[in-house]
Amino acid sequence: REPVYLKDYRPPAFLTPEIELDFVLEPEATLVTSRQTFRRNPKGEGRELVLFGENQDLLALTLNGAPLPPERWRKESDRIVLLDPPDEFTLEVRSRIDPAANTALMGLYISNGVFCTQCEPEGFRRITYFQDRPDVMARYRVRIEADRSACPVLLSNGNPIDRGDLPGGRHWALWEDPFPKPSYLFALVAGDLACLEDEFTTRSGRKVQLRLYSEAANIGQCHHALASLKKAMKWDEDRYGLEYDLDLFQIVAVNDFNFGAMENKGLNIFNTSATLARADTSTDFDFMNVERVIAHEYFHNWTGDRVTCRDWFQLTLKEGLTVFRDQQFSADMHSPGVKRIGDVVFIRDVQFAEDAGPLAHPIRPDRYIEINNFYTATVYQKGAEVIRMLHTLLGEETYRKGIDLYFQRHDGQAVTCEDFVQAMADASGRDLGQFMRWYSQAGTPELEVRRRFDPDRQALTLEIAQRTPPTPGQEEKLPFHIPIRMGLIGRDGTPRRLQLEGENEPKGTERVLELTEPAQRFTFIGLEGGEPVPSLLRGFSAPVKLDAGYSDDELAHLMAHDTDDFVRWDAGQRLASNVLLALVGDHAAGRAPSTLDRRLIDAFAKSLDRAGEDPAFAARMLSLPSSSYLGQQMQVIDVEGIRFALDLARRELGRSLHGAWLAAYRANTDEGPFSIDTAAIARRSLKNLALAYLAYARDEEGQALVRTQYARADNMTDCLSALRLITETGMPESEAALASFYEKWEKEPLVVNKWFSLQAMIEDEAAPERVEHLMAHPAFTWSNPNRVRALLGSFAMMNLVGFHRRDGAGYRLLTDKVLELDRRNPQVAARLLSALGRWRRFDEHRQSLMRAELERVVATPGLSRDSYEIASKSLA
Numbered sequence: 043r044e045p046v047y048l049k050d051y052r053p054p055a056f057l058t059p060e061i062e063l064d065f066v067l068e069p070e071a072t073l074v075t076s077r078q079t080f081r082r083n084p085k086g087e088g089r090e091l092v093l094f095g096e097n098q099d100l101l102a103l104t105l106n107g108a109p110l111p112p113e114r115w116r117k118e119s120d121r122i123v124l125l126d127p128p129d130e131f132t133l134e135v136r137s138r139i140d141p142a143a144n145t146a147l148m149g150l151y152i153s154n155g156v157f158c159t160q161c162e163p164e165g166f167r168r169i170t171y172f173q174d175r176p177d178v179m180a181r182y183r184v185r186i187e188a189d190r191s192a193c194p195v196l197l198s199n200g201n202p203i204d205r206g207d208l209p210g211g212r213h214w215a216l217w218e219d220p221f222p223k224p225s226y227l228f229a230l231v232a233g234d235l236a237c238l239e240d241e242f243t244t245r246s247g248r249k250v251q252l253r254l255y256s257e258a259a260n261i262g263q264c265h266h267a268l269a270s271l272k273k274a275m276k277w278d279e280d281r282y283g284l285e286y287d288l289d290l291f292q293i294v295a296v297n298d299f300n301f302g303a304m305e306n307k308g309l310n311i312f313n314t315s316a317t318l319a320r321a322d323t324s325t326d327f328d329f330m331n332v333e334r335v336i337a338h339e340y341f342h343n344w345t346g347d348r349v350t351c352r353d354w355f356q357l358t359l360k361e362g363l364t365v366f367r368d369q370q371f372s373a374d375m376h377s378p379g380v381k382r383i384g385d386v387v388f389i390r391d392v393q394f395a396e397d398a399g400p401l402a403h404p405i406r407p408d409r410y411i412e413i414n415n416f417y418t419a420t421v422y423q424k425g426a427e428v429i430r431m432l433h434t435l436l437g438e439e440t441y442r443k444g445i446d447l448y449f450q451r452h453d454g455q456a457v458t459c460e461d462f463v464q465a466m467a468d469a470s471g472r473d474l475g476q477f478m479r480w481y482s483q484a485g486t487p488e489l490e491v492r493r494r495f496d497p498d499r500q501a502l503t504l505e506i507a508q509r510t511p512p513t514p515g516q517e518e519k520l521p522f523h524i525p526i527r528m529g530l531i532g533r534d535g536t537p538r539r540l541q542l543e544g545e546n547e548p549k550g551t552e553r554v555l556e557l558t559e560p561a562q563r564f565t566f567i568g569l570e571g572g573e574p575v576p577s578l579l580r581g582f583s584a585p586v587k588l589d590a591g592y593s594d595d596e597l598a599h600l601m602a603h604d605t606d607d608f609v610r611w612d613a614g615q616r617l618a619s620n621v622l623l624a625l626v627g628d629h630a631a632g633r634a635p636s637t638l639d640r641r642l643i644d645a646f647a648k649s650l651d652r653a654g655e656d657p658a659f660a661a662r663m664l665s666l667p668s669s670s671y672l673g674q675q676m677q678v679i680d681v682e683g684i685r686f687a688l689d690l691a692r693r694e695l696g697r698s699l700h701g702a703w704l705a706a707y708r709a710n711t712d713e714g715p716f717s718i719d720t721a722a723i724a725r726r727s728l729k730n731l732a733l734a735y736l737a738y739a740r741d742e743e744g745q746a747l748v749r750t751q752y753a754r755a756d757n758m759t760d761c762l763s764a765l766r767l768i769t770e771t772g773m774p775e776s777e778a779a780l781a782s783f784y785e786k787w788e789k790e791p792l793v794v795n796k797w798f799s800l801q802a803m804i805e806d807e808a809a810p811e812r813v814e815h816l817m818a819h820p821a822f823t824w825s826n827p828n829r830v831r832a833l834l835g836s837f838a839m840m841n842l843v844g845f846h847r848r849d850g851a852g853y854r855l856l857t858d859k860v861l862e863l864d865r866r867n868p869q870v871a872a873r874l875l876s877a878l879g880r881w882r883r884f885d886e887h888r889q890s891l892m893r894a895e896l897e898r899v900v901a902t903p904g905l906s907r908d909s910y911e912i913a914s915k916s917l918a
C-alpha cells in the first residue's frame with residue numbers, strides 16, 4: 043500500500059512496437075497468448091524489464107521461441123521481471139483467465155453473457171503480462187476465437203482484417219489497429235449483439251461506417267446515441283478542425299460497467315445508462331447525458347487517443363481537456379448560459395466539497411495509492427475549468443492556435459500537462475509559468491472584493507484579494523493566475539463602458555481582469571451617472587469563491603439587469619442563500635419562523651414574470667441552492683437546520699406564488715406529441731419545477747395536478763417528476779404509485795434503477811431501514827454497478843437527512859455494505875466510501891459516529907487498496 047510518486051517517473055526500459063494477441067474465449071477459462079516485440083529504449087534506465095500481470099495463471103513464457111530459463115526471470119505476486127534480456131527480442135506469454143469470475147469489472151469480464159473489457163487505467167494487466175503503462179504504445183493485431191452461437195459478434199479495435207469458421211461450432215475474427223496505442227485503450231467485445239448502422243462522411247471525404255451494438259432488446263433505444271455521435275463528429279471538425287481517422291467507429295453498450303463509458307480506440311464501450319434513450323423510459327436529463335457522453339468519448343479520439351498521457355498523474359491532460367470540449371459541444375447544441383449554470387452547480391456542489399475535504403488533491407496529483415481513486419470531480423471538472431481559464435485568457439482564436447500546435451507537436455505521443463501548456467504559451471507568446479500552479483496546488487481560492495467609489499473623480503476602485511485555504515499536505519499556497527471576466531452595470535441598468543486608470547479611452551463593456559498577486563487594485567474611471575454595480579466572474583470565469591459584499595438591492599439589480607446569465611443566476615443564489623442561512627440560524631437558536639423573507643418571494647415573483655423569455659433559464663433562476671452548497675457555507679453542517687429552511691422556503695414559495703406557478707405550469711404544458719428538442723426540454727423543466735412548488739404548498743389543487751400528470755404522462759421526465767413529488771410530499775397514494783411504477787417497468791433495468799434511486803432519496807428518518815429493505819428486493823443485485831449506485835449511492839450522496847440520521851444507522855448501513863462490496867468490486871466500493879469523508883464538517887456527535895465507521899473500514903483484514911486509501915486519508 044505504498045504510494046506511487048510523480049517524481050519517481052522514469053521512461054520505460056523497453057519499447058513494445060508490436061503486440062499480437064490471441065484469445066480463445068470460454069467464460070471460465072479463456073486462453074490468452076500474447077506475442078510482443080521488445081526494443082531497448084535509448085531513454086530508459088536499468089537492465090530489467092518489468093511486466094505486470096494479475097488474476098491470471100501463467101502457462102508458458104518463451105523468448106525468441108525458447109522457454110525462458112529460471113535464472114533469466116523471476117515471478118512476483120503482480121509481475122514478472124526479466125533479468126537483463128537482450129536489446130531486441132520477441133516474448134510469447136500464454137496464460138489463462140476466468141472472465142466469469144471477474145466481479146471487479148476490470149480486464150476481461152462478462153456482462154449479461156457478453157465478453158467485454160475495461161482496461162483503463164490498469165486493467166490490461168489482468169489480460170496478459172505487459173508493461174501496462176500509457177507511455178508504452180504498441181500496434182495491435184488481435185485474433186478472437188469463440189463459440190459461434192453464443193458470440194456471433196467478435197470485435198476489437200481498428201479494422202476487421204479477416205474471419206472464418208472452425209469445427210465444433212466455433213469461429214474467429216482478426217482485427218488490426220494501424221495506430222500505436224497504450225494498453226489502456228485496448229478493447230475486445232464478443233457476444234450476441236444487435237447492430238444499428240449508419241455512415242458519416244468526413245470533411246475530407248472519408249466514409250466512416252458507424253456501428254452501435256447492444257442486446258437486441260435495446261437496439262430500439264440506440265437511435266439518439268447514433269444521432270448524437272454524428273453531431274459530435276461534425277462539431278469536432280467545425281470547431282477544432284479534427285476529423286475521424288479510421289474507416290470504422292464502433293460503440294458497444296453493456297449493462298455492467300464501473301463508469302459511464304470508455305474511449306477505446308475505434309471501439310468505445312458504454313454503460314447502457316449512457317447509451318439508451320427513449321421518451322417513455324428516459325428523462326430529458328438522460329437524453330442530454332447520452333449526447334454529452336457520446337461526444338465526450340468521441341472527442342477522446344484526439345484528446346486522449348492520438349495524444350495520450352505519459353503517466354497516470356497526467357490524467358487531467360486528457361480528461362480536463364475532453365470535459366471542456368464536451369461542455370463546449372453541449373453549449374453549442376443547446377443554451378450556453380443554462381449549460382454553464384448546470385456545470386457550475388456541479389463544480390460547486392461536488393468539486394468544491396472535495397477540494398475542502400480530506401481527499402482534496404490538485405488536478406494533477408503528485409502521489410496515489412490507487413489511481414482508480416483519482417477519476418474525480420477535481421481531475422475532470424476542475425481540470426476542465428483550468429482549460430476554460432486558458433481559453434478565457436488567450437481568447438478563442440489564440441486558444442485554437444495553441445490546440446493546433448499541441449497536435450502538430452505531439453500527435454502519436456504520450457505527453458505531460460507541461461507539454462500542453464507550453465503549446466498554449468508558445469502559440470500566444472504569453473508566460474504561463476504562474477498559471478501552472480493550477481496543476482500543482484489543491485483547494486478553492488477565495489476572492490474578497492472591496493469597492494470604493496469616488497463620486498468626485500467618478501472612479502470605482504476594486505481591490506481584489508485572493509487566499510487559498512490549506513489542504514492536506516499543502517499548508518501554504520502561492521497566488522494563482524486568475525482571470526476575472528467582468529463588467530459594470532449602471533444604476534439605470536445599462537452596461538457601462540470600461541476605462542481603467544492610465545488608459546486613454548474606454549474600451550467596450552466587458553473585459554478580463556488578471557489577478558496574479560495576493561491583492562490587486564483596479565480603478566475604473568469616467569463613470570458618469572453614479573456608482574455602478576460590478577458584475578464579476580462572468581460565465582464563472584474561474585473556479586473560485588467570490589465575496590463581493592453585495593447588498594440585497596445590488597443582488598436584485600444584477601438579477602434584473604446583468605447581461606451575463608451566470609451572474610444573474612448567481613445573484614439569485616446569493617440572495618436565496620442569505621435568506622436560507624438566516625432560517626438555519628433561527629432554527630438553531632430555537633426560533634422556528636413560519637414565514638419566509640419577503641425579499642426572496644419578491645425575487646422569485648420577478649423571475650416568474652419573465653419566465654416566458656427563456657423557460658430553461660427561468661427554471662434555474664427559480665431553483666433553490668442545494669443542501670450541499672448551503673452546508674459548505676456553514677462552520678458546522680446543520681442537517682436539521684438545512685432541512686427546515688429548505689422545507690419552509692419551498693412551502694412558502696409554493697403558497698405565496700400559487701397563481702404564478704399555476705400559470706407557468708399551464709403555459710409550459712405541451713399538448714402536442716412529445717419532442718426532445720431544446721425548446722421542449724426547456725418548457726418541461728419549467729413546468730415540472732412549477733408543479734413541484736405547487737406540490738410543496740400541499741394543497742388539494744397542487745396534489746390533483748401531480749396525480750393527473752402521473753396518470754397521463756407520455757414521457758419519463760413528466761412521469762418521474764410526478765412520482766417524485768408523490769413520494770417526497772408523502773401523498774397518500776405513495777406506496778401504490780411506487781408499486782404500479784415497478785410493475786410497469788420491471789423489465790427495463792435503467793427504469794428500475796430510477797425506482798430504487800427515488801426511494802433512496804426520500805429525505806425522511808426511515809430512509810436507512812427502507813434502503814436496507816430494498817436491498818432484499820429480488821431486483822437488487824450487487825453485480826450491477828448502476829443498481830448499487832442507484833440505491834446505496836443515492837442514499838449516501840443525496841439523502842442528507844436519511845444518511846446523517848442522528849443514531850448513525852445510515853453510516854453503519856453504508857459501511858456494512860461497502861465492506862461486503864469491497865471484496866467484489868473495490869472501485870465502486872471506494873467511491874461510495876467517500877460519502878463518509880466529510881465527517882469533520884458535522885457536529886461532534888455525528889463526527890464520532892462517522893469516524894468510528896472509517897476506523898472500522900481501515901481495520902478490516904483483506905481490505906482493497908482502493909478503500910484503504912479513501913478511508914485512511916479521510917481519517918488523517
Ligand code: HT7
Nearest residue numbers: 160162163300301303304305417
Ligand atoms: N476514460 C474513461 C475512464 C473510465 C474508467 C476509469 C476507471 C475504471 C473504469 C473506467 N471506465 C472508464 C472514461 C472517460 O472519462 O471518458
Ligand code: ZN
Nearest residue numbers: 338342361364
Ligand atoms: Zn474522459
